Amino acid sequence: MPARLSISGETMVSTTSTDVVLRLVGESGEGTVTLGDVMVEMFTQMGLDIYTFQTFPAEIKGGTVMYQLRARSGVTLSHGDGVDVLVALNDEGFELFGDGLRPGGTLLYNSDEFTPPPDSDRIDYALPITTLAKERKEAIRHQLEGEILKRLPAPVNTVGLGALLRLVSAPLEPAEAYLKRVFGRKGDIVVGMNIEALRTGARYVDEQIGDRPTPRVYPVKQTGPRMMVTGNQMLSIGAIAAGMGFYAGYPITPASEIMEFLAKELPAFGGNVIQAEDEIAALGMCLGASYAGVKSMTATSGPGLSLMVELMNLAGQAEIPVVITDVQRGGASTGLPTKTSQGDLNLAIYGMHNESPRAVLACSCVEDTFWTTVEAFNLAEEFQMPVILLSDQSLATRRSTVPPPDLTKLHLTNRRIPDPEELQEGYLRYRDTEDGVSPMAIPGMAGGVYTSTGIEHDEQGDPGYTPELASKMKHKRFRKMEALVARHGRRLVREWGDTGEVDVGIIAFGSSEGVIREATEMAQRESIRVAHLHLRLLHPFPKEPVMEFAARCRRILVPELNWSGQLANWLRVNTDLVVERYHRDDGIPFLPSEILTHIRRLADTDCSSASAVRGQGA
């Protein structure tokens, strides 16, 4: 039976490649996440590319979780559009997340819990998963002691796993090996029960298949090593690779994992992690550590970034390198803490009273997160300013198979320090240099003593308030912004899609890169000429590459996950482009089909007179 590939609701047939979207929904804490994680492991072992998307309830227990998993032979760019197989472990999950199932898709539901209303455009499999699991446990009751038996959970997940594997025609052997590994410590009886459960699940589905079509997952031969890693993990690895020696943070969803990861790993690299009393203290510690010569980072989410505004500004004004990671989450104030958003771009760019220099970067996918994090440290060091590194909930919690970073390509920048002669005679911490970057003495350097300060100051660092001085020093600091964009602006954007003149150009940032790339490819298949410019550097604004890109676009689409179209507004501030905005901010990432719709719309629009590029205003 050929695999049914689903992209944007359409169905293609292939005999060799795989592209399956699974969605698991159930009560939080009920094992839904475990089942998803095991499926990820199984598919990874089959050599497939994985891309996950999860939404969590904001409560610790209770509430519905959704775990979506796309397995594909070849690069996977998004969590997929139409769901091929929906596994609904309870009614509420089906209600909330059932509509993602594509027409003709497959539903596997826990028939102990509920019965879905019939739908002729759906293939249903009932699985009394609780009952089956209980039966498996009953079957070994006589072989185990009371206390152990009491604590032993019925193998619900394993039944589900078997059913699911069979449903996508995947082999059971790797799962059996996995069960042996996981339950080995608990003895043969428990292992046996689980293997039986696995087979029961598979058998139960097998009996129902008949000649109905099922999606099929083909194993792929791996070509090289691949990592299975989340965005948060990759960001942390990137920070260590960048030479970070100090991290301070305060727990906050969805950034906490970064601190947890680093607390475990950083000390082995000689670094320290402090869990601070709040985000202000976290950033204060980082500034202290960086002032002392050690590369530093903190990571937080919106509420924490809000609290850091005052100290970020100090970093800009006193010229202290630091990386501030913002794993964006949904909603203003406490909002939607477990959902995603691209709503903090404004705060990252404008969050300061008066103005001091800073840079804003955004990670675009799990693989890129490594490199953009390295860039963030490099830019912070090169230009002695705070760099805000944007990630978001969907990227941070996404598990994705990616090629491991090629460490031979890793180049690290260290801050400019005074040379020996300079230290001997009248060292000036804030020397007014051509590019605005002044050599920074590190405590311990003889001849380098100075006082770092956020008050306006002369080249030496002594406070001064005359208009002339204020103006001169501000120009010095902001020259760094020009130097940054001149040196790195071109490098920190990425182009996808068609070259040459296109009907639709997409300008975007952050974690939607893959989705947009996928939509672009879909549009190309429909013979729409389309290209995509993805900004890793947002601020200072990389105007040249943007204008060059825009020059070859008839219309420009700016899709983003926030309320007011923050990137589109930022484009307006920096260019004279007329763009088509598409934005929403309800907590969930874009779908490829959603972007495709807008590409189609723009491609269709008659706009002979329209040109995205306008002459710059005076």
Next chain:
Amino acid sequence: MPARLSISGETMVSTTSTDVVLRLVGESGEGTVTLGDVMVEMFTQMGLDIYTFQTFPAEIKGGTVMYQLRARSGVTLSHGDGVDVLVALNDEGFELFGDGLRPGGTLLYNSDEFTPPPDSDRIDYALPITTLAKERKEAIRHQLEGEILKRLPAPVNTVGLGALLRLVSAPLEPAEAYLKRVFGRKGDIVVGMNIEALRTGARYVDEQIGDRPTPRVYPVKQTGPRMMVTGNQMLSIGAIAAGMGFYAGYPITPASEIMEFLAKELPAFGGNVIQAEDEIAALGMCLGASYAGVKSMTATSGPGLSLMVELMNLAGQAEIPVVITDVQRGGASTGLPTKTSQGDLNLAIYGMHNESPRAVLACSCVEDTFWTTVEAFNLAEEFQMPVILLSDQSLATRRSTVPPPDLTKLHLTNRRIPDPEELQEGYLRYRDTEDGVSPMAIPGMAGGVYTSTGIEHDEQGDPGYTPELASKMKHKRFRKMEALVARHGRRLVREWGDTGEVDVGIIAFGSSEGVIREATEMAQRESIRVAHLHLRLLHPFPKEPVMEFAARCRRILVPELNWSGQLANWLRVNTDLVVERYHRDDGIPFLPSEILTHIRRLADTDCSSASAVRGQGA
């Protein structure tokens, strides 16, 4: 001898009207400010209009202060351009602030301290002010006891006062009455010494005048009552008039005066003031008080506003009315704490993670400060959102003669509260109404209990996280922004200058209104067709009046005191206008001549093809 009026360096002659700019410079704490204050009092008594401008050193003692004072018969719109009379009490002051003297201007200098380099285009008066004052004290030595004598300062300021009054041909009698009032308690001997000192100063100058021209100050008949008041004082009075019942703040230059004023005055009106432990606590307290039904305000400057970012967002999301005054000061981080700036517009508009509604207003002059503060409270109440009220150091510390507010014109808005039926059955705190404004129950109302929250929530206030709910409630909240601008946008701008088509239109905000008006009038006298639109409401953006104004302008100038042209950028975000930016941010306010230069330049530019208004982008 006719008075020499100076506007933008040019000299006009009039026999009846007065327009004199005095500048006093000296060591901080040396009495410069006192002397300035006394001159203000003298001129006010003469019925003149006063407008002051001061810069302070950032240190408590030491450093140079500059006190500029313009006295005019008729409305005074700025602190004036060229200085007519410079009183330099020390060398450093002359160095730092001497260049403001207009060609042909008068210098009165303390010849005990220094001798200025000769300049033929200046009329010099040497005044050995310290010596003369000491002599006056010596003269009464025999009449006083040792201890009293020791503590009695030599009447330096009084000598200066006499000299200055004579220099501008002002009568000495009011000053003598003033001295009697002030020193009366110290006895006749001290009063006598001061009167002698006054006359000595006057005589000393008189001897030097000869037939040299001097500026002349004519008394004016007052038409009605006028207040002599600073921006900070007027803002505080406005807040009380608006019905504020609670204020919490944390000291910060240049906003502290507001808390100090209110601590003294508000309790008489039944309100409370708390000096909080920091700005976060201050705003937290205000939110508590407002939630409890009492109109609340806090006031701060940039660093404090930065710290309030998280709670401002809560106010937007949980829909709690509050007024947050930001008396902007110079520089990022600690920057230029005693200087002025319009650099916090970005933070006021964009300072939040993700997005919640808020309004931003700016006070434009001392008189307006009363009314705009009332507006801020009214809008906060009407739309249940935080209103950021911008002032700045120059406006806040400016002393100005203004007509007292006409209290019959005072209209106060109170928040919408649930009606009795609503409270009886299923009251919904966040009811999804047409204009987005939901009736707000106040603790104490039976049937109104609800939990205010910054987490996403349903109409009742219960937490909820579905995309549908998130989207619906966000739309509800942001509809208030539309309603606000629809109801009040037109009212909250002001137009000056020519009607009909003009060559140059100026769009501006905040404390530079007067300077720009004056420049506009100067340009009109040069037959340039020019108009000026001043925005009191910045956010939500009053697009209609702006576009209508723009439609009659050939070119648009946006002058502002900040680094990047924040208002110009905000115009770009909201409109398709092409504007000419003029901005600097070195701590000092604009001069009329400075703006005039740019008006002239734009008027001259050939830009037949240029039109400020462009078709809106798609």
Next chain:
Amino acid sequence: MQSATIQPAQLATNTTRPLAPRDYKSDLPPIWCPGCGDFGVLSALFKALSVCNLDPTRTGIVSGIGCSSRLPGFVAAYGFHGVHGRVLPVATGIKSARPDLNVIGVGGDGDGYSIGGGHLPHAARRNPDITYLIMNNNTYGLTKGQVSPTSMVPLASVGAKMDPKRWKTTPYGNTEDFINPIAMAIAYDCSFVARGFSYKPNQLADLLVEAIQHRGFALVDVFSPCPTFNQDQTDEFYKHRTYDIPAEHDPTDRAAAFALACDTKGYPLGVLYKHTTKPSIIEEQAAVRERLHGLGAMEELIKRFE
């Protein structure tokens, strides 16, 4: 510390029928994990509200962010679920603006002692009539189990083997000591300091009643274990290590209270400290308003500048 004329706590009570604990229950069911200590705290609070016969319509419950901070939604009274760590400023604002309301602050140990810890000494010195109930589970529950300032985790230098799934930010042991919030509150001269335990609900309800009836700022730190993320400071842990404060303890003796708070052999439950003559900002503000009574007139104020 200064002293002033002292008035008894003024509570807004029900004028109609007395309310039962369940009458204070809202329609929103608590979202806490099964076995969470906060359930016990909530029912003790219901009981205390009923005993004090507080009028729900004139009662405001303020919280921050955390599992425990979800409490206001579960009570049928006015609630304010604000941001992380700002319970006390908000509560103080309410009480200052509306002294006629009963104000109760609630939250977690992270909310109250970490990010919000800077407000505590100032609330104590202002001494408004507010009860502040901290559900101390010695961890950050909502963010899934990091150390809080009260977490008791072995030090890194001890070299203990840590369970990799627990104490996620301190995988090799803590690098920091923990704090003693009770001793701190006494040093702040907080005018009422008590400690309860969610598994002693009757005692806790009594403490809450006393705290609510106390005139001034009352801190009640409650051990309220988090079975989901803290497998160290559990209910069992505290059952064995807490003891009731002996009757002979004089809570007005500050030195004795401090010594009791510093007891290293166990955790005393009950009222540790009371300072009944401490001035309160609410009364001080009333004194100022009274002194200026009748002097507030806008026309006059404006005239003063003419």
Next chain:
Amino acid sequence: MQSATIQPAQLATNTTRPLAPRDYKSDLPPIWCPGCGDFGVLSALFKALSVCNLDPTRTGIVSGIGCSSRLPGFVAAYGFHGVHGRVLPVATGIKSARPDLNVIGVGGDGDGYSIGGGHLPHAARRNPDITYLIMNNNTYGLTKGQVSPTSMVPLASVGAKMDPKRWKTTPYGNTEDFINPIAMAIAYDCSFVARGFSYKPNQLADLLVEAIQHRGFALVDVFSPCPTFNQDQTDEFYKHRTYDIPAEHDPTDRAAAFALACDTKGYPLGVLYKHTTKPSIIEEQAAVRERLHGLGAMEELIKRFE
């Protein structure tokens, strides 16, 4: 509180010639008002730096914002003049990242006890090897004389007639009590707590020497009067109300230290409290790094995810 293996304080001292107090003086002249108490503090600090023979090149002085916080600029050492209230986080970051540096924090009572007060208990529990010197003038100097948490101003309810030019935010008397920072620090188990007076410069220099040499976090609260804005807590005021801590006081006795700190009859000068066995985050972090020594390899880390 826990205990750990304790090491003596490690100071970065001059390797060349011993430096005199004046060698620590920078070119920038202090901008304080004539008669400001901070002059005395600065010269005591110069003396202490010289006695400890600290290497200015390996010494960082961190401050916040305020008159007192301008101090780092007047010392010829590395300085960090940050923002209001964040001395301790910055100092902790420096010390954690660079344990080889001497780190001294300085600032005012507003900076340290009001806006920055929330960081103090956490610095105390982390116990890094930092000396924190507070120039306590019982007011906000730089913003021109509002009450601080340590201001002793008559209560409003007393009805005292206030000088309209003084205590600008409390024109009818204070509505709040003041705090006792020394008692608070002892409750934080701050491992070194001392109090000095800027008009006893020799004693102050000695205290600073002891604080600098102390291993762990040392708080030195110094009465440093502001003659410009505080006409109540003046040098004269303190001259009559301070006394030297009697020799028999045992600073390791926490209860005794607390009682001394709470003395209502006068202000003790000297070392109140010392906890010499308190663990320090700097050593704890070293223990973690040591335990994992040699295990840090990027390739390995990446491999673990393959």
